[in-house]
Every structure is written in structure tokens, then in C-alpha cells.
Amino acid sequence: MATNLKNLSDYDPTLVPSAKGMKFGIVVSEWNQEITEALLSGAYNTLVKHGAKEENILVARVPGSFELTHGARHLIKNTDVDAVICLGCVIKGDTPHFDYVCQGVTQGISQLNVKYKKPVIFGVLTTNDEQQAKDRAGGKLGNKGDEGAITAIKMVSLVKTLKKHK
Numbered sequence: 001m002a003t004n005l006k007n008l009s010d011y012d013p014t015l016v017p018s019a020k021g022m023k024f025g026i027v028v029s030e031w032n033q034e035i036t037e038a039l040l041s042g043a044y045n046t047l048v049k050h051g052a053k054e055e056n057i058l059v060a061r062v063p064g065s066f067e068l069t070h071g072a073r074h075l076i077k078n079t080d081v082d083a084v085i086c087l088g089c090v091i092k093g094d095t096p097h098f099d100y101v102c103q104g105v106t107q108g109i110s111q112l113n114v115k116y117k118k119p120v121i122f123g124v125l126t127t128n129d130e131q132q133a134k135d136r137a138g139g140k141l142g143n144k145g146d147e148g149a150i151t152a153i154k155m156v157s158l159v160k161t162l163k164k165h166k
């Protein structure tokens with residue numbers, strides 16, 4: 001369903017497990033910083049709203065969305081986080097560079113989910129223009145950061161549940 005038909009921040013809170021005791025890494029890109037900081041606020045506040053302690057949320061910043069994969073891998077390998085949320089904003093310019101950045105970060109994050117046991121959440125906006133990004137970073141269509149946080153909580157809960165069945 002297209003985002004303009006479903007607000008990114010709309011969800012049923014009764015279906016979201018408690019994030020108490022969960023540890024999260026958030027890696028956020030500095031490109032389009034006004035947008036990505038809004039995504040970070042959304043994700044951070046949503047994690048806390050659902051029970052995560054602030055000391056259990058580790059934030060790392062990288063230059064651009066293409067570097068999100070590398071930052072997420074370091075959080076996975078070098079910390080005890082249960083999941084990593086990747087936040088970025090790629091806005092189409094005048095050249096095909098947009099396509100390569102989006103392809104690179106998408107494939108990179110997908111590979112991390114295959115290679116490691118910790119969920120890595122794709123919270124990257126890939127938009128045609130700045131307004132589309134603003135609409136999805138706390139604007140009329142909600143906040144992609146909220147969506148990333150809820151997704152991370154649900155995935156950590158799922159992984160913990162499935163581990164009990166080993």
C-alpha cells in the first residue's frame with residue numbers, strides 16, 4: 001500500500017510488544033540532515049514510548065546513506081544491541097547517482113540481515129524531491145523513524161520468542 005494511503009506513524013499500540021530490556025542501535029546518515037534528524041527523533045521517541053531505556057539506545061552517525069551498511073555492521077559486531085535501525089534520506093538529483101546509492105544501501109542492509117542474526121531495519125527514505133521526504137519525516141504522512149522503531153521492537157520480540165523454541 002502506498003504511503004499516501006497509510007500514515008507511517010499509524011499503528012495499533014496493543015500489537016507492539018514492550019521494548020523493556022531491549023537494546024537498539026540507530027545508525028543515521030548526515031546527508032539531508034534536517035530530514036534524518038527528524039527520523040532519528042521519531043525512532044528514538046517511539047522506542048522510549050514503548051519501554052526502551054535511553055541508556056539502551058546507541059546512536060551512530062555516518063556521512064551518507066551508502067555508509068549505513070558499514071555503520072550497522074560495526075554496531076552488530078562490536079556492541080550487544082539486539083537490533084539496528086538504519087535511517088537515511090536519499091533524494092533524487094540530476095544524475096543516476098540516486099539509483100546507485102539506493103541500490104547499494106538496500107543490498108547492503110539486506111545482506112546484513114542474511115549474514116547476522118540481529119535484525120537490521122531499513123528506515124531509508126528514497127524520494128523524488130525534498131517535499132516527499134519532509135512529508136515522511138514527521139509531516140502529513142507520518143515519520144519513517146516511528147515505523148523503523150516499531151519494526152525493530154517487533155523483530156527483536158520475534159527473535160527472542162523463536163530462540164526459546166531452539
Ligand SMILES: Nc1c(NC[C@H](O)[C@H](O)[C@H](O)CO)[nH]c(=O)[nH]c1=O
Nearest residue numbers: 029031063064065066088089090091
Ligand atoms: N545524494 C545523497 C547521498 N550521497 C552520498 C552517498 O550516500 C555516499 O555518502 C557517498 O557516495 C560516498 O560514499 N547520500 C544520502 O544519504 N542522500 C543523498 O541524497
Ligand SMILES: CC(=O)[C@@H](O)COP(=O)(O)O
Nearest residue numbers: 091092093094095097098
Ligand atoms: C542521491 C544523490 O547522490 C543525488 O542527490 C546527487 O545529486 P546529483 O545526481 O544531481 O549529482
